[in-house]
Amino acid sequence: xxxxxxxxxxxxxxxxxxxxxxxxxxxxxxxxxxxxxxxxxxxxxxxxxxxxxxxxxxxxxxxxxxxxxxxxxxxxxxxxxxxxxxxxxxxxxxxxxxxxxxxxxxxxxxxxxxxxxxxxxxxxxxxxxxxxxxxxxxxxxxxxxxxxxxxxxxxxxxxxxxxxxxxxxxxxxxxxxxxxxxxxxxxxxxxx
Amino acid sequence: xxxxxxxxxxxxxxxxxxxxxxxxxxxxxxxxxxxxxxxxxxxxxxxxxxxxxxxxxxxxxxxxxxxxxxxxxxxxxxxxxxxxxxxxxxxxxxxxxxxxxxxxxxxxxxxxxxxxxxxxxxxxxxxxxxxxxxxxxxxxxxxxxxxxxxxxxxxxxxxxxxxxxxxxxxxxxxxxxxxxxxxxxxxxxxxxxxxxxxxxxxxxxxxxxxxxxxxxxxxxxxxxxxxxxxxxxxxxxxxxxxxxxxxxxxxxxxxxxxxxxxxxxxxxxxxxxxxxxxxxxxxxxxxxxxxxxxxxxxxxxxxxxxxxxxxxxxxxxxxxxxxxxxxxxxxxxxxxxxxxxxxxxxxxxxxxxxxxxxxxxxxxxxxxxxxxxxxxxxxxxxxxxxxxxxxxxxxxxxxxxxxxxxxxxxxxxxxxxxxxxxxxxxxxxxxxxxxxxxxxxxxxxxxxxxxxxxxxxxxxxxxxxxxxxxxxxxxxxxxxxxxxxxxxxxxxxxxxxxxxxxxxxxxxxxxxxxxxxxxxxxxxxxxxxxxxxxxxxxxxxxxxxxxxxxxxxxxxxxxxxxxxxxxxxxxxxxxxxxxxxxxxxxxxxxxxxxxxxxxxxxxxxxxxxxxxxxxxxxxxxxxxxxxxxx
Numbered sequence: 006x007x008x009x010x011x012x013x014x015x016x017x018x019x020x021x022x023x024x025x026x027x028x029x030x031x032x033x034x035x036x037x038x039x040x041x042x043x044x045x046x047x048x049x050x051x052x053x054x055x056x057x058x059x060x061x062x063x064x065x066x067x068x069x070x071x072x073x074x075x076x077x078x079x080x081x082x083x084x085x086x087x088x089x090x091x092x093x094x095x096x097x098x099x100x101x102x103x104x105x106x107x108x109x110x111x112x113x114x115x116x117x118x119x120x121x122x123x124x125x126x127x128x129x130x131x132x133x134x135x136x137x138x139x140x141x142x143x144x145x146x147x148x149x150x151x152x153x154x155x156x157x158x159x160x161x162x163x164x165x166x167x168x169x170x171x172x173x174x175x176x177x178x179x180x181x182x183x184x185x186x187x188x189x190x191x192x193x194x195x196x197x
Numbered sequence: 198x199x200x201x202x203x204x205x206x207x208x209x210x211x212x213x214x215x216x217x218x219x220x221x222x223x224x225x226x227x228x229x230x231x232x233x234x235x236x237x238x239x240x241x242x243x244x245x246x247x248x249x250x251x252x253x254x255x256x257x258x259x260x261x262x263x264x265x266x267x268x269x270x271x272x273x274x275x276x277x278x279x280x281x282x283x284x285x286x287x288x289x290x291x292x293x294x295x296x297x298x299x300x301x302x303x304x305x306x307x308x309x310x311x312x313x314x315x316x317x318x319x320x321x322x323x324x325x326x327x328x329x330x331x332x333x334x335x336x337x338x339x340x341x342x343x344x345x346x347x348x349x350x351x352x353x354x355x356x357x358x359x360x361x362x363x364x365x366x367x368x369x370x371x372x373x374x375x376x377x378x379x380x381x382x383x384x385x386x387x388x389x390x391x392x393x394x395x396x397x398x399x400x401x402x403x404x405x406x407x408x409x410x411x412x413x414x415x416x417x418x419x420x421x422x423x424x425x426x427x428x429x430x431x432x433x434x435x436x437x438x439x440x441x442x443x444x445x446x447x448x449x450x451x452x453x454x455x456x457x458x459x460x461x462x463x464x465x466x467x468x469x470x471x472x473x474x475x476x477x478x479x480x481x482x483x484x485x486x487x488x489x490x491x492x493x494x495x496x497x498x499x500x501x502x503x504x505x506x507x508x509x510x511x512x513x514x515x516x517x518x519x520x521x522x523x524x525x526x527x528x529x530x531x532x533x534x535x536x537x538x539x540x541x542x543x544x545x546x547x548x549x550x551x552x553x554x555x556x557x558x559x560x561x562x563x564x565x566x567x568x569x570x571x572x573x574x575x576x577x578x579x580x581x582x583x584x585x586x587x588x589x590x591x592x593x594x595x596x597x598x599x600x601x602x603x604x605x606x607x608x609x610x611x612x613x614x615x616x617x618x619x620x621x622x623x624x625x626x627x628x629x630x631x632x633x634x635x636x637x638x639x640x641x642x643x644x645x646x647x648x649x650x651x652x653x654x655x656x657x658x659x660x661x662x663x664x665x666x667x668x669x670x671x672x673x674x675x676x677x678x679x680x681x682x683x684x685x686x687x688x689x690x691x692x693x694x695x696x697x698x699x700x701x702x703x704x705x706x707x708x709x710x711x712x713x714x715x716x717x718x719x720x721x722x723x724x725x726x727x728x729x730x731x732x733x734x735x736x737x738x739x740x741x742x743x744x745x746x747x748x749x750x751x752x753x754x755x756x757x758x759x760x761x762x763x764x765x766x767x768x769x770x771x772x773x774x775x776x777x778x779x780x781x782x783x784x785x786x787x788x789x790x791x792x793x794x795x796x797x798x799x800x801x802x803x804x805x806x807x808x809x810x811x812x813x814x815x816x817x818x819x820x821x822x823x824x825x826x827x
Contacts, residue, residue, distance in 0.1 A: 028213045028378055037380065038213070039378065040378040040379070042376050050581050050583070051578055063461035063462075063465050065373065069544050070561070091562055104795055105578040105579075110575070110577070117567075117571065125568050174198065
């Protein structure tokens with residue numbers, strides 16, 4: 006069994022926490038898992054990515070074109086992560102843009118991103134995770150919505166229950182209800 | 198995981214740990230008493246965690262003013278019989294190196310381990326230097342973990358080794374190891390209970406100047422002892438289980454020697470492409486395990502040396518081949534098989550193997566024209582100064598002052614320093630023209646002021662000023678240099694994640710501590726013009742810079758306002774946009790460039806979740822379109 010996920014977005018969106026939860030759930034299910042994350046400069050509103058490899062790997066870096074899933078917290082960050090995927094990979098992404106202030110290039114329309122992705126890949130799954138997070142009660146639970154969406158993939162090797170267990174172990178109890186709601190809504194948005 | 202489990206976790210327990218967390222568990226298992234550091238990414242989390250856990254783990258921990266002081270704290274602890282730990286980023290080792298080099302001569306009594314985190318690909322550094330060169334420069338052993346379990350195990354082992362041979366030991370990680378997460382199985386914890394009223398153990402320093410005072414008469418003997426020690430340790434590296442091979446080969450024609458993170462890539466490439474190659478992992482790499490390597494390569498036709506940054510093992514292998522007159526071809530950085538710069542990954546290693554072997558298939562995918570076009574056109578997302586960052590106000594203000602003084606941008610050299618404020622390099626501020634190292638902005642100010650007729654504006658942060666800005670400031674005053682030094686005092690060591698520094702009344706273990714005044718320091722250095730200003734008062738910023746630039750001595754401006762990321766600060770309400778007043782001059786977007794303000798479909802928008810109401814934009818807007826929020 007092997008499964009690798011490339012997770013990307015913008016500093017501050019809870020990307021590392023989401024990845025740690027998946028990694029810990031994998032460990033608790035007795036699977037080998039390695040993960041790579043980048044700290045430092047990237048926290049200041051820059052692009053952030055983590056790489057998770059479940060299975061018998063030494064390296065925590067996903068070779069190009071081999072990710073089973075690209076999970077993106079932001080539309081254009083999806084495009085930046087495409088070197089990791091192939092035609093069979095699942096691409097799950099949040100359709101809510103965060104417009105970079107420092108760039109002189111204009112932000113493309115989210116529809117054009119979705120259309121281009123669908124033209125090139127079989128499994129393109131856009132979700133308005135920001136909206137679902139707001140509905141769940143707090144925009145900050147957007148990472149939990151996307152976590153729920155990952156668990157809905159048929160090939161994802163971890164059970165939703167073990168992911169929820171790991172979430173509870175990593176986040177404060179007072180957020181558990183909110184996060185559970187967010188995970189369910191992300192899960193249903195893919196399954197439903 | 199709750200961090201306390203790094204202290205309470207029992208032997209056999211497994212946790213999903215960051216490499217830096219594994220290092221903390223390693224020193225806890227080793228039973229250290231003293232730890233000191235200056236924060237530096239990719240090693241920063243070790244200090245952040247130790248500052249929280251020190252008391253529970255019977256450890257004295259401090260954020261020292263710089264790496265050299267941290268090295269000295271650790272060295273004297275080890276001389277006093279305690280186990281001590283210091284850790285830093287690779288360039289921190291340069292700062293610590295003067296005392297480090299002598300520590301190799303004096304040796305230690307208690308175990309002393311130095312973890313240095315190298316940063317191939319420069320994720321957050323000014324260079325890619327390879328710490329393994331320091332091992333050779335100093336004759337100090339080095340271990341190179343390639344995963345989180347090894348970080349923990351090697352850190353712990355390094356203390357035993359250090360104590361046995363009375364030498365400090367280096368553990369070299371890289372960004373990808375320090376910031377890797379993996380499953381780590383805990384081991385037993387050595388007892389380090391306190392023997393006094395403090396929470397950590399005290400040792401005793403037994404005087405022996407012939408051992409500890411490297412005057413020429415003694416230092417020569419120290420060097421002889423050091424050489425003898427390292428020669429003995431070479432027997433250890435030749436037998437060490439950290440140097441081990443895995444066999445995938447039938448024909449025994451090709452082999453790979455690798456270390457650290459590079460080993461992971463090489464191993465996976467061999468395994469997942471069914472390559473006919475054996476691989477030797479060098480985990481304990483100095484003194485170089487020459488006998489083990491010789492055995493591994495002697496019957497091969499060709500060997501690949503896969504290592505990150507400098508071709509150090511490659512040269513060691515070439516030396517063995519020359520000495521033993523072996524017929525083995527070596528591929529690595531020196532013959533262009535693998536790149537000289539930047540970190541590796543599996544793709545790079547596979548492409549390197551392919552240059553020689555040419556039998557690995559690579560999967561390529563092509564995109565439609567529309568997606569290719571989109572990929573080329575997406576906006577970049579470089580790190581920026583945060584909304585509400587006091588540095589932005591200072592950079593905006595100095596540029597206004599320069600303009601109002603009738604100076605051109607080329608008339609003023611910005612000597613920058615290491616911290617968030619280096620981001621001032623970006624437009625529209627363009628406020629970083631020259632940078633060497635921690636504290637260099639001040640010495641650079643001295644040099645530019647005598648070398649050119651240009652005005653010089655040096656910028657340094659509070660923590661960096663304490664680190665190595667003070668002695669060059671004394672130089673500036675004494676040698677009558679003429680420049681404007683701005684100390685951006687944001688009350689924290691911000692870039693590395695918010696550690697305390699001597700300017701705030703808290704120490705590394707969260708206890709109350711004397712607060713050192715930057716203003717008084719500047720005055721004590723002999724600076725006549727010292728001004729403490731509020732960066733969010735734009736008129737005051739501009740007026741002060743104009744005054745300071747008109748002087749012909751060293752002027753110091755201290756911008757005092759807390760970093761917006763400090764937890765628990767009371768936030769002001771976000772700024773309010775009065776759209777009817779906006780005349781679309783775009784000054785707030787193009788000249789202030791606050792990430793909370795953007796222009797969408799020709800209209801200014803304020804991201805209220807990001808804006809923290811600092812109010813600088815209100816002062817920038819000439820049309821009253823931005824107002825204090827309620």
